[in-house]
Amino acid sequence: MFSLPVGTIIATSGVFAIVLGLALQSTLNDVFSGIALNLNRLLSVGDWVVLDDDVQGKVVETNWRSTQFLNKTGDLVVVPNSILAKSRITNLSVPDISHGASLTVKMQASVPPKAIEDTMHQVLLGSREILRSPNPSVSITGMSRDCIEVELSFRVPTLLSVAKARNEIFDLIYRHTFAASLPLASDPPAEKTAAGAGKPDFVKSLISLAPIFANLTNDEANALASSAERVLMKQGAVIARKDSTTSALMMLARGVAIVEDGVEDGRIEFARLSPGDVLGERGVLLGSKEVADTKCLTDVTLYQISKGKIAEILRERPAIAEDLAALLLTRTKAEDALHKASSDRASTTVPDLRMRILRLFHL
Structure with a gap:
């Protein structure tokens, strides 16, 4: 066609x-x-x-x-x-967005596995980055003449939380094993300088873990360590009550404590304290009342440092007040974010807090 x-x-x-x-x-x-x-x-x-x-x-x-x-x-x-x-x-987002993670630590085989397990449970109890449900767990996964291998398993809110949680847990492992004199597999054999020994060298090492004492000289740290008084408290005991004013700085040497406020159905958790953490700084340094209760989640060993000993150091070196004020500012802002009724809301700068510290100690 x-x-x-x-x-x-x-x-x-x-x-x-x-x-x-x-x-x-x-x-x-x-x-x-x-x-x-x-x-x-x-x-x-x-x-x-x-x-x-x-x-x-x-x-x-x-x-x-x-x-x-x-x-x-x-x-x-x-x-x-x-x-x-x-x-x-x-x-990883099904059935929910929470994510499971784990890490493994090798400890020297010079201590019973039960002691290691108990310490690692305290590590997990002290973490604020992991979820409480389902319960985190500790498993002894291997043992030889040289080391005991332990696995810590836990869940975090999201996949992006894994790195932050692992970093926090490694820090807590360091602090809790140090406090319990449990050496890592690669460490030399440890001397018995646990919280129960009460040695000044151990207290001085704890002081070195606390940011609030970071800028002390060696002599100042020795003076605090030698004056520290050891206190033992049972699980469930209240270390400091809300609206009370503490008269001594307290440094946790063994165990886990929690800082929280509110009624049972609506508790607000401010912090979990582990070896090296300090409490009572509001009362000692500012003369202020506690904004929450501090309770023992486990049996706890504390070292108390009197207000008088802090005053001696401040008189010799008033510049330390600025370091203390900077740390207090960070803590009070964090508390204010959770607790609207904080009594220190007006103190919003380091100079404000520094002047309050110096006035309290008549410096």
Whole structure:
């Protein structure tokens, strides 16, 4: 009719269809894989996932052809749906966004495993970054003549919380094992300088852990250590009550304490205290009342440093008042964020607190 070679047209169309099919094969693969992924609802925007090729990130967009992830370094990772459909996907946001984590510590085999287990339970009890439900756990996973291997397992609110929680727990492991004289596997054999020994060298080492004493000279630290009085308190005992004024700085040497306020159904937790932490600074340095109760979560060993001994150091070196004021400012701001009725809301600068400290000590 149009004088066209029908055979040539058919042949050309066939070749074109084959070429087009081959060209679109990858795209069609991605499209149909995207349909399958969306129908199965394996992923949603906002989910944290891990693929079998170690790609890990938060889903920020998914379409018919590809899925985009934002990884932990903030880079955008684009994965074709055809590859995604063939991968093993671990969705860390299902059934909820909390995430399980663990870490392993090796201790010297010179102490009973039970002592190590008890200390590691105190480590987990002292953490504020991990979830309380389900309960964190401690497992002895191995023992030899050289070391005892222990695993700490816990859950955190989100995947992004893992690094912060692990860092906090490693810090608590250092403090609690030091306080209990439990040497790490690579440490030299430890001398018995635990909280029960009451040696000035041990108290001085505790003082070095406390930020509030960071700028003391060696002689000043020795003076505080030699004057410190050891106090033992049972689990559940109240160390300092709300609206009371403490007359001594108290430094935790063993165990875990909690600072909290409110009624039973609505307790506000300010802090969890572990070896090296100090309490009572409001009363001693500012003459202020405690804004919350401080209670023993375990049996606790404290060392008390009298207000008179602090006064001696301040008289010799008043500049320390500025260091104390800076630390107090950080703490009072954190408390104010949780407790609207804090009595120190008017003191909002380091100079304000410094002047209050100096006036209290008549300097």
